[in-house]
Amino acid sequence: MASMIRFGVQGHRAGLPRDFPSTAFSSGSRTKLGSGTALRFLRAQAESAYLRRRALRVSCSKSVSGIVVKDETVRQHADGSASGLSIVMKFGGSSVSTADRIREVAELILTFPEESPVIVLSAMGKTTNNLLLAGEKAVTCGVSNASDISELKFVKQLHLKTINELGIDGSTISVLLDELEQLLKGIAMMKELTPRTRDYLVSFGECMSTRIFAEYLTQIGVKARQYDAFDIGFITTDDFTNADILEATFPAIAKRLHGDWISDPAIPIVTGFLGKGWKSCAVTTLGRGGSDLTATTIGKALGLREIQVWKDVDGVLTCDPNIYSNARPVPFLTFEEAAELAYFGAQVLHPQSMRPARESDIPVRVKNSYNPKAPGTLITKERDMSEAVLTSIVLKSNITMLDIVSTRMLGQYGFLAKVFSIFEDLGISVDSVATSEVSVSLTLDPSKLWSRELIQQELDHVVEELEKIAVVHLLQHRSIISLIGNVQRSSLILEKVFNVLRMNGVNVQMISQGASKVNISLVVNDSEAKQCVKALHSAFFENGFISEAKEDLHQNGLAKSALFSDNGY
Ligand SMILES: Nc1ncnc2c1ncn2[C@@H]1O[C@H](COP(=O)(O)OP(=O)(O)O)[C@@H](O)[C@H]1O
Numbered sequence: 001m002a003s004m005i006r007f008g009v010q011g012h013r014a015g016l017p018r019d020f021p022s023t024a025f026s027s028g029s030r031t032k033l034g035s036g037t038a039l040r041f042l043r044a045q046a047e048s049a050y051l052r053r054r055a056l057r058v059s060c061s062k063s064v065s066g067i068v069v070k071d072e073t074v075r076q077h078a079d080g081s082a083s084g085l086s087i088v089m090k091f092g093g094s095s096v097s098t099a100d101r102i103r104e105v106a107e108l109i110l111t112f113p114e115e116s117p118v119i120v121l122s123a124m125g126k127t128t129n130n131l132l133l134a135g136e137k138a139v140t141c142g143v144s145n146a147s148d149i150s151e152l153k154f155v156k157q158l159h160l161k162t163i164n165e166l167g168i169d170g171s172t173i174s175v176l177l178d179e180l181e182q183l184l185k186g187i188a189m190m191k192e193l194t195p196r197t198r199d200y201l202v203s204f205g206e207c208m209s210t211r212i213f214a215e216y217l218t219q220i221g222v223k224a225r226q227y228d229a230f231d232i233g234f235i236t237t238d239d240f241t242n243a244d245i246l247e248a249t250f251p252a253i254a255k256r257l258h259g260d261w262i263s264d265p266a267i268p269i270v271t272g273f274l275g276k277g278w279k280s281c282a283v284t285t286l287g288r289g290g291s292d293l294t295a296t297t298i299g300k301a302l303g304l305r306e307i308q309v310w311k312d313v314d315g316v317l318t319c320d321p322n323i324y325s326n327a328r329p330v331p332f333l334t335f336e337e338a339a340e341l342a343y344f345g346a347q348v349l350h351p352q353s354m355r356p357a358r359e360s361d362i363p364v365r366v367k368n369s370y371n372p373k374a375p376g377t378l379i380t381k382e383r384d385m386s387e388a389v390l391t392s393i394v395l396k397s398n399i400t401m402l403d404i405v406s407t408r409m410l411g412q413y414g415f416l417a418k419v420f421s422i423f424e425d426l427g428i429s430v431d432s433v434a435t436s437e438v439s440v441s442l443t444l445d446p447s448k449l450w451s452r453e454l455i456q457q458e459l460d461h462v463v464e465e466l467e468k469i470a471v472v473h474l475l476q477h478r479s480i481i482s483l484i485g486n487v488q489r490s491s492l493i494l495e496k497v498f499n500v501l502r503m504n505g506v507n508v509q510m511i512s513q514g515a516s517k518v519n520i521s522l523v524v525n526d527s528e529a530k531q532c533v534k535a536l537h538s539a540f541f542e543n544g545f546i547s548e549a550k551e552d553l554h555q556n557g558l559a560k561s562a563l564f565s566d567n568g569y
């Protein structure tokens with residue numbers, strides 16, 4: 001077995017200071033990594049750890065000439081970088097779906113020897129979906145059949161096969177798999193799957209993937225330490241299945257990760273998606289895709305240089321590639337644009353994930369773990385908008401829309417206030433709104449619910465309440481097409497949009513240009529939505545629209561001096 005990199009061990013080698021760590025990397029390791037890459041990484045890690053320890057010692061020493069060094073070190077401490085942890089790299093389920101993928105991700109991390117990353121992992125492949133299905137089946141299958149649930153078998157087989165192929169000790173995973181089976185039997189016995197149990201159930205996915213990855217790194221000679229987010233200070237609300245991170249999380253995780261690294265440096269491997277409810281002390285989850293939020297939270301807590309989220313696509317794309325394969329990468333986005341995009345349905349980022357990054361102004365890079373050379377998307381506070389027109393088109397389907405018309409006469413004040421107080425009382429939030437004095441059209445936000453669909457009972461209740469003050473039309477099976485871009489140029493965008501939609505025989509049922517300045521939303525029928533997205537994509541990104549937009553900009557004298565590139569985003 002390969003020996004580990006050990007920081008701070010005694011030993012003196014030629015040309016190095018007495019306290020320089022000895023770095024060992026066994027040539028007999030089972031790893032497929034190029035030994036050059038791994039050695040470079042290990043050596044750079046050892047060097048930077050040595051320099052860091054030295055800097056810390058210097059800052060504490062009375063004989064230091066000048067306080068600058070000390071101040072600098074203290075500042076670095078405050079923003080986390082003195083710990084040497086410089087970036088956070090999050091890998092989603094698709095990036096760690098098999099043993100081969102885990103090897104490739106390990107190699108990818110080691111190709112950045114100058115970085116000391118915190119790693120955040122999601123569950124392997126489709127494990128979360130399988131665990132959820134297994135839980136649903138357990139409710140009705142009976143205790144004696146729980147062990148035979150096909151999704152449980154699949155999850156077991158995937159993890160055992162991975163351990164086997166990586167050649168790591170699987171004892172901790174076997175224990176977790178046994179616990180998982182026991183849990184499903186418990187659900188079968190109770191014939192009930194509460195949101196709290198659901199969260200505990202899905203947590204097995206991340207708990208297993210991170211243990212496997214940490215053990216694999218250890219085996220190839222890279223010192224790593226696994227962390228369960230709920231044990232290191234990820235404190236959340238008790239909204240099971242969709243918990244919010246509380247402020248106390250930031251100092252808690254900084255203290256833990258920073259402290260451990262200083263006393264015994266090892267790459268932290270943290271479970272994405274999970275937290276601990278502040279009242280219940282039970283495991284919570286941050287909503288589907290929540291590992292992105294784990295990564296940005298760690299980035300903010302430690303004041304890291306960059307947050308990287310590694311996916312299976314070349315960054316944020318001009319539209320969902322599953323809808324239209326001509327989608328292409330968007331090189332730059334602002335936090336605001338990325339947040340709107342995520343909120344309005346682009347699966348690529350968790351809706352809340354931009355908040356910690358924006359608050360701490362840490363750039364987020366979306367990269368492809370299958371194609372690391374692709375530049376990806378860089379998300380920052382500001383970007384040059386002089387050339388920007390449309391950036392991305394997002395589709396959110398199966399939306400419910402309400403047309404609400406006041407039964408009172410014109411001039412009645414307080415109508416909108418009443419409408420929104422009903423939504424507040426029922427705990428339902430609203431996506432897009434268009435209003436007149438006596439009517440309001442709005443779409444309901446389904447994102448707070450696990451299934452992402454409002455249940456009929458809730459809808460009936462909303463309508464019942466609203467009908468006390470208005471005539472209400474409930475319109476289901478609608479889609480919101482969100483146009484993320486430079487709303488300063490909305491006339492140009494809308495001219496094109498309405499041309500395209502008219503040519504395709506589509507009527508827009510609601511339009512909303514929000515205060516955000518980056519988003520115009522259109523509501524159309526579900527049945528027409530995908531076709532609209534394709535047509536809009538072709539018109540904006542494929543058929544010379546960018547040249548038209550440049551021409552328009554010149555003619556209108558909005559930015560005569562702006563220099564245009566061929567890239568029209
Ligand atoms: N605008 C978009 N840009 C990029 N990917 C998108 C977009 N809209 C939807 N997607 C989908 O999001 C997927 C990546 O997000 P996700 O599955 O959450 O990644 P991971 O599990 O690796 O974190 C892509 O494979 C793609 O199918």
Ligand SMILES: N[C@@H](CC(=O)OP(=O)(O)O)C(=O)O
Nearest residue numbers: 092093122128288289290291
């Ligand atoms: N495993 C969780 C959390 C997550 O973030 O996953 P991913 O990074 O694969 O989207 C989920 O499937 O929701």
